Each structure stands twice: as structure tokens, then as C-alpha cells.
Amino acid sequence: MTGVTRRDLLAGTAALGLAAGVAPSARAAQEITIGAVFPLSGNAAAIGQDAKHALETMADIINGDHAIPMLLGKGGGLSGLGGAKVKLLFADSQNNPQIARSAAERFITEDHVVAVIGSYTSATAVTISQICNRYQVPYISADNSSPSLNKQGLDWFFRPSPTDVDFTKAMFDCFAAFGEKTGEKVKTVAIIHENSVFGSDSAKLQVSMADAAGIKVLANLSYQANIPSLAVEAERLRAADADVLMPSSYTSDAILLVRAMHDSGYTPRAIMAQDAGFIDPAFITAVGPLAEGVMSRSAFAIDAVKQRPAIPAVNALFKASGANKDLNDLTARELTALQVLADALNRAKSTNNMALREALRATDIPGDQTIMPWAGVKFDATGQNIKSNPVILQQQKGEWRAVFPFEIASAPPIWHIAR
């Protein structure tokens, strides 16, 4: 009411000018600005646009009025900062390390963001995290999985989600647990991967972890991505006939591989995929019943609604935000990254960078307060979440079901590897 009275009293252009000058600063006190750098154009544009929807969904949950059973799920802004609202700014990195760097620098110096979130590819994450470190602003790595990122010796780097090492380790943990449970132990694996960074690094990790677990690698095949035929590789895999086939492929190659194996009359006893093409809905549509029983690692399990009751409501909001699809491995991680940051801001009760870093370091969120299947969020000295255990999903009757770890599983595994 007083606002109205004052506005009534103040007339004339000078007063209007004054009001215009006052209004933004008054509002700014209640808005916490966060910068998000993602590839919004170029070859990874679709992923960047999804990330934008995911972050906007979480901002809406924090700012709005909701009753979602998770941390900050009630909405109403950040109570620790007097109900301040979260405001997101987006910048396009074009998947280019130089553009990503200058976008982060612009956010920090011009928009005075309290933190930066990003960035899908590890090359852009390197330059963003380095520049954030120089300006002493936290960088929250939402969906970068390269294990080298938290080993750069940075003091302002925080990653709630698992690394590629965690992902591959989860596969071998899963083998051990299934072997224990069913008595059908994994003794041999066959690895097939595309010869890109993603494929080669994945295969390298798998070979070393197989060695450590005493599992024999019967075949380790690499192929050129988007190859016209994988018939020869399928034959060699059939000849190897390992207990588990471990492919690292993108969509078109994944489809090709599964069809080529089918054509040669070979049905692997188990497939454990490194995400990517095998988790793409297009793969399931293309190969239909051949996808039955395929397993993949993931950071997210959408069917774990019993253990993570917030998932349906959050997923509905995400769908309605313009994304028009269910949450997936990447979008769930992006959304959770903002939740982790907002929680730290809430506890810091300040936008001061030192206070925020202390709050981030003190983060300890139980898993059931998020939508993620993790044990929780707690950072080590390098800024890596030590409680972010990945999950293993399995295609069962056309649905992805979480099958490992058992405490998050929504269905028993299909596991018949014994000869």
C-alpha cells in the first residue's frame, strides 16, 4: 500500500526517472543470478536446449509454489535469503572452449552471477572451470563426466554427478552382485567400441577394471563410428561368445550392431552398454524386441518412484516446460545440479563467494531429498560428489527398469549367463 501512495505522490518525469532507477535495484536484492553455459546451437544444440528446460524446471520448483517431496520442493524462493528468487541467465557455448570461456567471463564480470553451471562437453568445462577459479566463483559441473575435471587442482569446482570411472565401476559392481545373488558369475566379457574419445576411453577403463576383477576380456574390437556394416564384428563377437557383451556406441551403430548379431544368429547372453546409443529411444524403437534384456549404466532411474517420490511431479513439470519428453540421464543431472547449488545458497544465507563455497563444501543432502538414485550429495576435497553411485538399468518388456543397486531397484534382473 505504501508503494502505491508513494507512486501517487511522485509525479512528473523526474520522479518517474527516479522510480525507474530505484525499482531494478530493489528487485535485484531478491533475485539471485546464476549463469548457465551450454551448447544451444551447433551439433549438440538439442542437448543444450533440453538442459535449458531442465534448469528452468528446477528454478520454477524453487521459486514457485509446490508441494514436491524433496529438498526445496515446497517452493517460495530461498528461505535462507529472505525468499529470494533464483534467476537463470543462459549463454550459448557453441561447444567451443573459447566462446564458453568468454561467456562465463561475461556472466561473472557483467551480470555478477553467484555461480556458473555447465556445460555438457569436457573441453568447454575446462575453460569455464578455469576462468571461474580465477575469479573465485563456483562452477557447478552438471553433466560433464570426464574424470580429469576434478583433478585440475581447482578450489571452485563442484560436481554432484558421477564420473566415467564411477559409471564403469558400477557395471563391474553389478556383475559381482548378480554373481553373488544368482551364482551365475561373470568370467568373460567382450568389448566393442567406436574409435572416438568416448569409445576408446570407455574401453580402456573396462579392460583395466576387468583385469582387476579377474574377468577375462575375450575380444576388444574398435570400429569407425557410423560405419556402414558391423557384420564382421558381429561374427567375431559370436566366435568369442563371452558371458557379457560391453558395447560403447552411438545410436546408429548400436542399431547396426544388434541387428548384425541377430542376422548372424547370435544372441549375447547379456549386454551391458555404456549409455549413449543404447539408451536413445530411437534405438529401442528401431530394434524392438531385440532390445529386451539390454542393460546400461545411468545416473538416473525414472522408475525409482518408490524410493524417490519426487520423480513423478518433477517429471511432469519438466515435460510441461516445453521439453515434451521424460527426464533422462542428462536432464536429471542438470536439474539436480541447480538444486544442489540452491541448497548451498540457502544455507550460506549470503551471496558472498566465500560463504557460498563454504556452504557447498558442507553440502550433505540425503539421496531421497533428490530425484537421483544416489546415496546422496557430499563433496570431497576436489569437489567431486562421493555419494553419486550410478545405477544399472535393464530393458524389460519395453521399459527401462532399475535393477542395480538393489536398494534402488524396481525390478529383479533378467540374468541368465550360465551356459
Next chain:
Amino acid sequence: MAGAARGTLTMRRRREILLGAAILVFLALLPLGVGNVYLRGLIVLTLLYAGLAQAWNILGGYCGQISLGHALYFGIGAYTSTLLLTRLGVSPLFGMFAGGVLSGGAAFLVGLPCFRLSGHYYVIATLVIGMMVALLAANWDFINAAQGITIPFHQESWTDLAFRTAILPFHYVMLAYAALIWLIAWLIEGSRWGFFWRAVKDDVAAARSLGISIYPSKLAAAAISGAATGIGGVLYAHYIGFIDPDSTLDLSLSVLIALPAVVGGIGTLWGPLLGAAVLIPVQQLSVAWLGSAAGGIDLMVYGALIMALALARPEGLVSFFQGRAREEAADHG
């Protein structure tokens, strides 16, 4: 007649070096008027590309050998200096020379077989060699393959070209680089080699009949151009602090290096600078302003600008000024 012609040439060259000095002073003072960190970074990048495009211009413009593989020399420079610093602790001030020598040598080696090809075949050869090396680098574990190499920041140091957040030092480093390459181009324009190269560019057969040895001329131009590009790569690596094959060896970078010279005016002294001054800010600002709105609009704006410039001024931006100078000359006449 001949004396008068030489007189106007000397006068023109004197006018150019004076104009160059004036622009240098202006650019040296420019940061005083620009407090905004983002804009300062933008100017640094523009200066880098002005130097790179001028380096490309030495081979592509003056000698007429269009290369779409200059990212190769850029990448060799960037990797040489980065590896020297991160593995052996060698200062980039030395790395700059090492990078320049290696990339100049690489350009010479690429030239050995490829200058036997003529016309479009040379363009295709440079393009293919560039792409091949990018692919090899992405799989070469010794240089961290596709993961790239980070230059960690330890402390402010001129010898390591490491500055926490200050952009000003790099402003002067890049300005010195752009000015040096410009000066080399200016010297070439007035030298015997410069006349040889332009003769080679205009008509190979006629040049040969005048006693110019074509093949060594091209090799010399390639070596100078490659070395100048490599030094640019060194500076880029230390400015950004991270290199990988995608950002230092990719075909798109080869195009980015050539584009300012082509749009500004190929084979001219001022074209690369003008082209960089227009293209780099438009490219970067369109990403910054439009990039978050909807995917790709910024790229469309950038592409439309290049098309408009190419249609309006096929000879390059520099013709805006040349046209006026010619009219002035006509008025005086």
C-alpha cells in the same frame, strides 16, 4: 614517368606506414576507453585474428596460393609451446620461436609436394592434409589425444604469459603480434619477393618468362605464412589456457583464419585487419546476444553478413576506402 611512378609508390608506402603507426597508437590507447572486461577480451581476439588473417594473406593474398589448412600451422604452434611449458617448464617466450619454426617448417614441407599441384588442387590438398592431421592428433596419446591439454594457472608471470584475470597484458601481446605480422606484410609489399609473388599470383607463365623461379617463391611465402600463423597459435593457447584438436586443428578454424582476409580484401595490406575488425566482433557479439534466445540465429546473422558483404563488395571491405582514395586522386588530377 618511371621516376614519377616510383615517387608515388614511395609516397604511398610512407603514407601506409604512417597510417599503420597511427592505428597502432590508437589501438594501444584503446583499452583506456574500454573498461568492460568482455569487450576487452573481444578486442584481444580481434587483434589475434587480424594477425592470423594477415599471416594467411601473405601466402593466399600476395602469392595467390589459397590454403584451407592453416589450422595445421596454428595447431602446431599451440601444441609446441603448450607441451614445452607443461612438460618441460619452458617459457612461451621461447615456445613462440619453437612454435614458429616448427609451423613454418611444416608449411614448407606441405608445400614441397603440394606446390607441384596448381589451382584448385592445391586448395584441396591443404584441406585434406589439415583434416588428416586433426584426426591423427585426436588419437595421439602423447599429446593427450582428443582430451586436450590444460595450461594450469599458478601465478601471474610475464615469462609464462600467465595472468589471473587481467586482460590488458594480452591486449599488448596480441597488438604486438598483429603489428609485427602487418609490418612483415608491409615489408614484403615493397620487397623484391613481394613483386615476385604478385607476379606469380597474376600469371604463372608470364612470371616464369620474366625469370622468376616459381617453386621457391611459393615455398618461401608458405614458410613465412606458416610461421606467422604458428606464433598466433602459441598466443591463443596461452590466452585461453586450454587446447584440444577440435579448437586448434579443425577445418572450421582454417576457414576462420582465411575469412577476415577474404572479406576484408585479399592480397591487400589493410584487408585482414578490416575484415577481422568487422567479423570477429559480429561473430562473438551475435553469440553473446542472440545465442541464448534460439539455437542458430546468431550463426544465421553472421552468415547473412558475410553474404551481404561478399555481394556488396566482392573485392573486399578495403575497396570502400580505395574507391574514395581513387576519387580523391581523380579530383586532384
